[in-house]
Amino acid sequence: MRGTLFNIQRFCLHDGPGIRTTVFLKGCPLRCKWCHNPAGLSPNIQIQFLEDKCVGCAKCASTCDCHSLAGTEHILNRADCRKCFECVESCPSGALTVCGEVMTAEELFSVIMADKDFYEDDGGVTFSGGEPLLQADFVREVAELVRKEGYTVTVDTCGEVPWEAFETVLPVTDLFLYDIKAICPEIHKNATGVSNGRILENLHRLDACGKDIWARIPVIPTVNATAEEMTKIAELLESLSNIKRVTLIPYHSLGHHQYKALGYVYRFDTSLSVSDGQIAEFTEIFTERGFYVK
Amino acid sequence: MLRFLSDVPVFLPTDSRIAGYTILNTDEVVPPKYDPEWEISDNLHFSMGTTYLTYGFGGVAERAYANMEGKDDEAKQTLLSVAHVYEGVVAYIKRHIEEIDARIKTASPEELENLAPMRSNLYELAEGAPKTFGAAVQAFYLAWKLRGTLNTATIGRLDQYLYPFYRNDIDSGRLTEDEALDIVCDLWKRFNASGSGDTLMTLTVGGQDKDGRDEANDLSVLMVKASCIVHQPEPHLHVRYHNNTRKDFMDQVARLHVLGGGQGSIYNDEVIIPSMVEAGIPLQYACNYATDGCTELIIDRKSRIRFTNVDSVKCLEYALFNGNPPPLPGPAVTKYWTHRTAAKEWQSSLVPPCESGDISEATDFKEVYDAYCRQFKYQITRKTKRLIGADRYFKERCVTPSFLNGSYDECLESGLDSFRGGLPVDCLMMFSGSLTTVADSLAALKHVVFEKKHYTMREVLDALAANYEGYEAMRRELAAAPKFGNDDDSVDMIAADLAQIFIDTTKEVGDEENTRIWPALLGYLFVQEAHFTGATPDGRRWKEPIAEHFSATPGKAVNGPTALIDSAAKAPLAKAYGTAPVHVTLPRTLVPRNEEGEELMKRLVRVAVKKGFLMLNIGIYDVDAMRKAQKNPEQYADLIVRVWGYSARFIDLSEDMQEHVITRVGTQG
Numbered sequence: 001m002r003g004t005l006f007n008i009q010r011f012c013l014h015d016g017p018g019i020r021t022t023v024f025l026k027g028c029p030l031r032c033k034w035c036h037n038p039a040g041l042s043p044n045i046q047i048q049f050l051e052d053k054c055v056g057c058a059k060c061a062s063t064c065d066c067h068s069l070a071g072t073e074h075i076l077n078r079a080d081c082r083k084c085f086e087c088v089e090s091c092p093s094g095a096l097t098v099c100g101e102v103m104t105a106e107e108l109f110s111v112i113m114a115d116k117d118f119y120e121d122d123g124g125v126t127f128s129g130g131e132p133l134l135q136a137d138f139v140r141e142v143a144e145l146v147r148k149e150g151y152t153v154t155v156d157t158c159g160e161v162p163w164e165a166f167e168t169v170l171p172v173t174d175l176f177l178y179d180i181k182a183i184c185p186e187i188h189k190n191a192t193g194v195s196n197g198r199i200l201e202n203l204h205r206l207d208a209c210g211k212d213i214w215a216r217i218p219v220i221p222t223v224n225a226t227a228e229e230m231t232k233i234a235e236l237l238e239s240l241s242n243i244k245r246v247t248l249i250p251y252h253s254l255g256h257h258q259y260k261a262l263g264y265v266y267r268f269d270t271s272l273s274v275s276d277g278q279i280a281e282f283t284e285i286f287t288e289r290g291f292y293v294k
Numbered sequence: 295m296l297r298f299l300s301d302v303p304v305f306l307p308t309d310s311r312i313a314g315y316t317i318l319n320t321d322e323v324v325p326p327k328y329d330p331e332w333e334i335s336d337n338l339h340f341s342m343g344t345t346y347l348t349y350g351f352g353g354v355a356e357r358a359y360a361n362m363e364g365k366d367d368e369a370k371q372t373l374l375s376v377a378h379v380y381e382g383v384v385a386y387i388k389r390h391i392e393e394i395d396a397r398i399k400t401a402s403p404e405e406l407e408n409l410a411p412m413r414s415n416l417y418e419l420a421e422g423a424p425k426t427f428g429a430a431v432q433a434f435y436l437a438w439k440l441r442g443t444l445n446t447a448t449i450g451r452l453d454q455y456l457y458p459f460y461r462n463d464i465d466s467g468r469l470t471e472d473e474a475l476d477i478v479c480d481l482w483k484r485f486n487a488s489g490s491g492d493t494l495m496t497l498t499v500g501g502q503d504k505d506g507r508d509e510a511n512d513l514s515v516l517m518v519k520a521s522c523i524v525h526q527p528e529p530h531l532h533v534r535y536h537n538n539t540r541k542d543f544m545d546q547v548a549r550l551h552v553l554g555g556g557q558g559s560i561y562n563d564e565v566i567i568p569s570m571v572e573a574g575i576p577l578q579y580a581c582n583y584a585t586d587g588c589t590e591l592i593i594d595r596k597s598r599i600r601f602t603n604v605d606s607v608k609c610l611e612y613a614l615f616n617g618n619p620p621p622l623p624g625p626a627v628t629k630y631w632t633h634r635t636a637a638k639e640w641q642s643s644l645v646p647p648c649e650s651g652d653i654s655e656a657t658d659f660k661e662v663y664d665a666y667c668r669q670f671k672y673q674i675t676r677k678t679k680r681l682i683g684a685d686r687y688f689k690e691r692c693v694t695p696s697f698l699n700g701s702y703d704e705c706l707e708s709g710l711d712s713f714r715g716g717l718p719v720d721c722l723m724m725f726s727g728s729l730t731t732v733a734d735s736l737a738a739l740k741h742v743v744f745e746k747k748h749y750t751m752r753e754v755l756d757a758l759a760a761n762y763e764g765y766e767a768m769r770r771e772l773a774a775a776p777k778f779g780n781d782d783d784s785v786d787m788i789a790a791d792l793a794q795i796f797i798d799t800t801k802e803v804g805d806e807e808n809t810r811i812w813p814a815l816l817g818y819l820f821v822q823e824a825h826f827t828g829a830t831p832d833g834r835r836w837k838e839p840i841a842e843h844f845s846a847t848p849g850k851a852v853n854g855p856t857a858l859i860d861s862a863a864k865a866p867l868a869k870a871y872g873t874a875p876v877h878v879t880l881p882r883t884l885v886p887r888n889e890e891g892e893e894l895m896k897r898l899v900r901v902a903v904k905k906g907f908l909m910l911n912i913g914i915y916d917v918d919a920m921r922k923a924q925k926n927p928e929q930y931a932d933l934i935v936r937v938w939g940y941s942a943r944f945i946d947l948s949e950d951m952q953e954h955v956i957t958r959v960g961t962q963g
């Protein structure tokens with residue numbers, strides 16, 4: 001079986017226990033306005049243009065009409081692109097690259113195994129994205145191979161997938177990282193494009209299965225960065241029994257130039273930020289309820 | 295030396311219990327002139343002996359007299375000079391005691407706190423061999439300073455030779471562990487007062503004996519602890535690791551690692567000792583290895599060292615241009631390692647190049663590769679022969695300072711000079727570092743010229759001669775080709791093969807000359823080499839950095855430390871028993887200064903050792919590096935920072951985010 005991914009990062013220390021390799025799969029059902037990883041949005045392979053690497057040599061333009069140069073400024077007409085990636089081959093500077101790659105389960109497995117000596121008892125692979133459970137069958141196949149070698153599997157999910165996708169990976173997953181953006185449905189819909197009914201339902205069902213869960217909460221100004229919303233999240237988590245850790249992730253405008261590279265427009269306000277004081281305040285909301293915040 | 299000793303001023307520090315000067319004012323003391331017939335030589339790159347700990351300074355003189363009996367004239371002369379010098383040291387110590395006695399009368403209670411133990415230690419040494427730990431430390435410090443006179447020297451396995459004194463004091467209840475720690479910290483501060491940086495002050499802790507027993511002892515642990523507490527650049531602490539190393543010792547080492555600063559480099563007994571034994575060094579000596587003043591290995595108190603270097607990247611330039619490289623774009627002016635020294639013009643120490651073949655019309659990568667191998671082997675051969683020649687010259691023409699000779703058990707017994715049979719192991723070492731940059735360059739040619747056929751060799755050579763001016767597209771394409779350090783066989787295996795060629799060629803030449811040559815994958819003049827070597831086919835312009843030792847070219851290992859470790863492990867590191875350092879750099883943001891960070895350090899060590907690393911150095915990036923990264927992003931592509939729920943390459947971050955991360959790290963630091 002094949003999967004589509006856009007990055008494999010070795011030596012990750014924050015996506016689960018120990019030293020891990022994190023696999024970023026393509027495709028996501030949410031459209032969080034602040035998304036820092038736009039390469040994960042589309043399920044398809046895309047062409048990526050890095051402006052500052054372009055030397056204006058026009059080799060791409062002589063390969064394909066989608067490219068043109070106005071002076072030294074490179075223009076890409078994505079609408080007509082057939083994704084043959086000949087232009088990428090022709091580009092000498094690395095300005096044109098392919099975002100995304102299709103791999104078989106065995107291929108991915110062998111990349112993950114490159115770091116097996118580092119995993120020791122607790123490390124292994126983390127599937128992230130995008131939303132890895134959009135490719136649940138693929139995740140399962142790779143995870144089975146990894147588990148057979150005795151290493152651990154973590155799935156980092158936004159929860160907005162059919163419950164069957166969870167069922168597919170449950171037997172081969174040791175830990176879930178579960179993203180929670182908001183409890184209030186309107187806030188959620190406004191910020192991510194979808195309501196959170198299924199996400200919360202899946203969270204409850206997952207919790208009932210007894211698997212360890214680390215809750216990951218992006219703290220986003222103008223969205224959920226209020227004591228009120230954080231308290232609601234904390235109360236929800238309190239009603240569950242397998243939340244082993246809570247991570248607060250403060251908003252930053254990181255990645256917004258990647259939008260441009262992929263032909264997207266970044267719509268969130270880059271001038272916003274979360275203060276250390278706010279993070280401390282929100283942390284308190286969770287720690288006073290007995291959660292381990294990290 | 296004797297005359298000199300009577301001129302060296304007495305120095306009693308007010309903030310320490312260890313007597314002896316730190317830095318000599320050269321205006322005050324004129325070093326002695328020696329008999330011009332003989333050249334006195336000591337490169338300070340190997341550890342001194344410790345007879346003075348066994349017999350005391352006076353005792354060494356007595357033994358030297360006694361051992362003269364029945365020896366030939368040269369040995370008699372040697373021993374007589376030893377006796378005189380060691381008597382001079384006793385007199386020197388007595389001058390200290392007199393000075394203390396004069397001072398004690400008017401000393402305040404606080405001053406007495408230092409002067410009293412100082413006096414009792416010195417008194418012990420004036421009378422005979424040290425018995426207490428304090429006196430042994432004092433004896434070491436005096437001896438170490440007198441050996442270096444105007445410079446500092448290698449320290450060696452201090453935890454081993456001071457341990458009996460420590461054990462004795464602790465067992466008899468004379469000393470508590472905390473008191474011992476104070477003494478060690480005091481000594482560490484004195485080291486730092488003697489200068490810092492390229493000082494040769496390397497100290498090796500831990501290790502195993504010939505039966506595989508762990509030699510890391512309580513004092514070893516204490517020394518690492520002292521380094522954590524004092525947290526200054528000196529001494530350069532090097533750690534010997536093996537599979538039975540005691541846990542509390544490695545725990546302490548991990549604590550040192552997370553402090554950053556690259557202290558606590560790991561040397562892997564599991565590969566070093568067998569490799570030395572295979573090269574013919576007897577096991578009992580191999581087990582006693584230590585680092586010299588830098589990262590090369592010596593046999594502690596049993597060998598000297600002499601070395602020379604092959605500039606591998608300059609060799610590449612020679613090979614590409616068939617022995618006739620184009621002129622550099624400008625003078626190769628740079629500083630040594632510190633801004634304190636003046637800039638000067640540098641040149642390669644290679645011999646004049648051979649004509650290794652015209653490859654400007656090459657149509658096959660093998661032609662290029664073979665030309666490089668010819669030039670490289672030619673240089674290795676010539677330089678190895680020169681090294682052997684220099685060694686013979688020194689053996690015939692030079693003598694060891696008597697003070698140093700007398701410190702070695704073997705010399706003191708036999709009367710032989712340490713140059714001429716006095717020490718049991720010879721250490722002649724050949725270096726070559728930066729092979730990884732050569733591999734990057736060859737791989738780029740293979741990929742871009744011979745596989746993709748985007749350019750011809752001729753075009754690339756023209757671009758190199760022009761320092762890539764007018765060839766930016768080509769430069770970027772070459773720079774984007776596979777690079778060492780990313781677990782990519784297409785380039786890693788070239789580096790591995792070059793390392794093998796270096797090791798084999800030094801051995802062949804050594805065998806022909808009946809001399810053991812220690813191979814080392816190291817080069818300490820990499821900054822200079824980057825200046826006296828023009829542009830290279832890896833996309834590097836003149837003066838831009840080349841790799842250090844067997845590490846990745848700066849900024850080129852972009853897949854994290856595990857990939858870098860895997861890349862390096864493909865090379866025959868274990869065979870380069872002179873040393874084969876690999877640097878792994880981690881961002882401070884990934885390595886918290888707590889148990890989590892320590893656990894991570896321990897893992898990296900465990901894995902690197904398991905993969906056959908000979909030496910591993912872990913550096914942790916800090917604000918400083920990030921500031922540099924802002925100015926030269928290309929060279930810092932491997933700098934990873936923790937951002938929010940994940941990590942990213944620093945140079946990929948927006949300016950504001952960079953500022954943010956810097957501020958965050960700054961407040962942590």
Ligand code: SF4
Pocket residue numbers: 047063064065066067080081082083084085086087088
């Ligand atoms: S991928 Fe193919 S069709 Fe698309 S821009 Fe490049 S060359 Fe043109």
Ligand code: SF4
Pocket residue numbers: 053054055056057058059060061067074090091092093094095096
């Ligand atoms: S080929 Fe690459 S470098 Fe040249 S103009 Fe096109 S994008 Fe820019």
